[in-house]
Amino acid sequence: MVTRRPMTWPEYLSRFHHERAGITETVLRRCVDQRGRTPYDWLGELTPDGGPVLDLACGSAPLWPTLSGHGYLGLDRSAAELAQAASRGAGPLVRADAAALPLAGGTVRLVVCAMALMLVAPLPHVLAEIARVLAPGGRLVAIVPATRPLAARDVPVAAGLLATLGRLPYPSDAPPADPTGVLAQAGLRLERDQAQRFSYRLTSRAEADTLLESLYLPSVSPPRVRAARAYLHTLARIGASVPVPIRRLLAISPT
Numbered sequence: 001m002v003t004r005r006p007m008t009w010p011e012y013l014s015r016f017h018h019e020r021a022g023i024t025e026t027v028l029r030r031c032v033d034q035r036g037r038t039p040y041d042w043l044g045e046l047t048p049d050g051g052p053v054l055d056l057a058c059g060s061a062p063l064w065p066t067l068s069g070h071g072y073l074g075l076d077r078s079a080a081e082l083a084q085a086a087s088r089g090a091g092p093l094v095r096a097d098a099a100a101l102p103l104a105g106g107t108v109r110l111v112v113c114a115m116a117l118m119l120v121a122p123l124p125h126v127l128a129e130i131a132r133v134l135a136p137g138g139r140l141v142a143i144v145p146a147t148r149p150l151a152a153r154d155v156p157v158a159a160g161l162l163a164t165l166g167r168l169p170y171p172s173d174a175p176p177a178d179p180t181g182v183l184a185q186a187g188l189r190l191e192r193d194q195a196q197r198f199s200y201r202l203t204s205r206a207e208a209d210t211l212l213e214s215l216y217l218p219s220v221s222p223p224r225v226r227a228a229r230a231y232l233h234t235l236a237r238i239g240a241s242v243p244v245p246i247r248r249l250l251a252i253s254p255t
């Protein structure tokens with residue numbers, strides 16, 4: 001009998017983004033907070049005018065419309081994601097790993113990173129690379145998934161998803177939970193650490209399926225995924241919303 005070794009995180013992410021390029025943007029564009037802002041709008045509130053700007057792990061480049069006039073460079077490891085980014089006119093784009101940035105030191109005024117700091121590994125190494133390329137006083141603005149805040153009405157929905165899928169880990173989970181130390185090690189000062197509740201309204205089974213497909217589920221068994229799908233379809237029948245709490249970090253490079 002041939003036993004298959006489980007996929008490593010880099011292998012899983014590579015396949016996931018090859019098969020589902022653009023799915024993060026599709027889902028996050030439908031997520032809104034009480035003021036109607038998407039997570040990308042929220043991130044964009046902390047981006048100063050002027051560049052150059054590095055969009056780290058840019059994916060399909062959802063931040064391109066906001067940052068295109070500012071010396072934009074999109075970087076990602078996935079060719080399929082970069083093809084999506086190119087198809088909307090984003091560029092220049094570079095295929096590279098976040099752990100080895102193909103940029104000279106001190107040349108970037110702003111690094112933005114949407115929904116990827118929890119994926120890049122080893123995180124201390126990637127943060128050191130970000131610190132290296134940032135000019136003095138430059139900024140890192142990142143958004144990452146969070147578990148709070150939740151509204152009271154979210155609790156049963158979150159509990160239903162937890163019961164079916166369990167807690168969803170990421171490769172670099174632990175350091176972003178307490179980013180001050182790991183940022184300081186890289187020479188970056190944490191200036192803001194905020195969390196905001198967004199929600200994804202389910203009005204059809206297709207939207208429920210897209211939400212489920214956007215989740216990284218490398219170790220969730222097929223029966224659990226089926227149970228989560230059935231649960232999300234039930235939520236879609238009643239037009240319920242799934243909470244999507246997100247955390248926003250702003251770190252500054254020393255002057």
Ligand SMILES: C[S@@+](CC[C@H](N)C(=O)[O-])C[C@H]1O[C@@H](n2cnc3c(N)ncnc32)[C@H](O)[C@@H]1O
Nearest residue numbers: 024025057058059076077078081097098114116
């Ligand atoms: C959740 S998606 C976010 C994409 C985009 N920023 C967005 O908000 O839609 C994560 C992205 O990180 C990229 N990625 C993961 N690990 C990476 C690494 N080590 N170096 C560069 N890109 C990486 C993936 O290819 C994927 O495009």
